[in-house]
Amino acid sequence: MAGMRNVSDAGEALLPGMPKRLLRASPKSLADFSDCPRRYRYANVDRPTPARGPRFAHHTVGTALHKVLSSWWDLPVEKRTPGAARQLLYADWTPAGFRDTEQSDRWRARAAGWLTDYVAGLDPTEEPRARERTVSTMTERMTLSGRVDRIDERGDELVVVDYKTGRSVCTDDEACGSQALALYVLAVRRTMRRPCSRVELHHVPSGTVAAFDHTERSLANHARRAEDIAVDITDATERMAAGEDPDAAFPAVPGTQCGWCDFRPSCPTGQAAVPARETWSFLPEDDAAAG
Incomplete structure (x- = not known):
């Protein structure tokens, strides 16, 4: 697995004398490389993509709110109400990452309150572009x-x-x-x-x-800073394609973030750095105390 690569991101020329391919990137992939080149490799270079860890509860909350704040605008104008936003949230909610059903339900109600207040401040007739x-x-x-x-x-x-x-x-x-x-x-x-x-x-x-x-x-x-990161990514990918050990070309940057990294199950360096975080541990402390 580690030796496989995504050729389209390698920056190689198809034939001698032809221009190199441009790196395909996103703001997230650039941030991943800056934080930990190994994480970038796992997400963007290795194929098949290595196994990921469990879903975290705070991601569940964020995903649900993002989804509702997009789908709410699909409703007819007269139905774009705070109550409708709450209904959308309750319909799409999942308990992934929470400690138990009681914690999930409590956070669903909390997120619904945030959503109600936020949507109440929107003008339903002003369509986003x-x-x-x-x-x-x-x-x-x-x-x-x-x-x-x-x-x-x-x-x-x-x-x-x-x-x-x-x-x-x-x-x-x-x-x-x-x-x-x-x-x-x-x-x-x-x-x-x-x-x-x-x-x-x-x-x-x-x-x-x-x-x-x-x-x-x-x-x-x-x-300019993004271009500098792209240069480093291209260099690392080309070195790996030329035979350098993938872990050397894309070194891990161990730290506290290894406790919740998506690719922790596939990264021995991260596993050795810190213990794994509980999937609900990023919820505010007042909730942990309430539980």
Whole structure:
């Protein structure tokens, strides 16, 4: 398994003298490589993809909220109510990752409360320009694509909206520093042929919005850092294709994150680094105490 590779991402020339293939990347894959090259390899290079670990409860919460905040707009305008959003959540909810049914039910009710408050602040007649939209762009070294939670139309410009469902309230500095959001701006511009500079982090549990208006300079800085990561990925993939040990080309970066990494079951380094986290352990401490 470890010796298999995804040739399309190797950056190789098809024939001597032909240009190299561009790396196929997404904001997530670039972040994965920055955090741990081994994780990137498991997710993007090795085929078949190595076994993944169990689902975590906080991911279940986030996935459910994201799904409802997209499907709610599919309802007729007159049915886009907070109550309808709650019904969608209850219909799609799963207990994956929770300690038991009681904890799952308690969190379903909590998430429904967040959703009710958030949707109550939306104008159901103001249709987003797009939802769960895949956008893409090209740079010198890669083709980049990703899926944006929501794209709003504000006057002549488009706005990238990203839903957040974690325990921490988002800040404007996070919106400014997010490489993913900056890359989405560039991809929205190219895909939808419209001006786009503003990014927003909508923290559903608190109902707060963190925002940043990108300049050409700030976008260029994010793009340059992404290009540097693409160079490193291409170099590692080419070295592995030339015969270097895959674990040497894509070294693991062990740390506390190994306790919840998706690929922990396939990574001896991660298993040795720290104990596995319980799948409900990222829920806020007040819930753990209540249980």
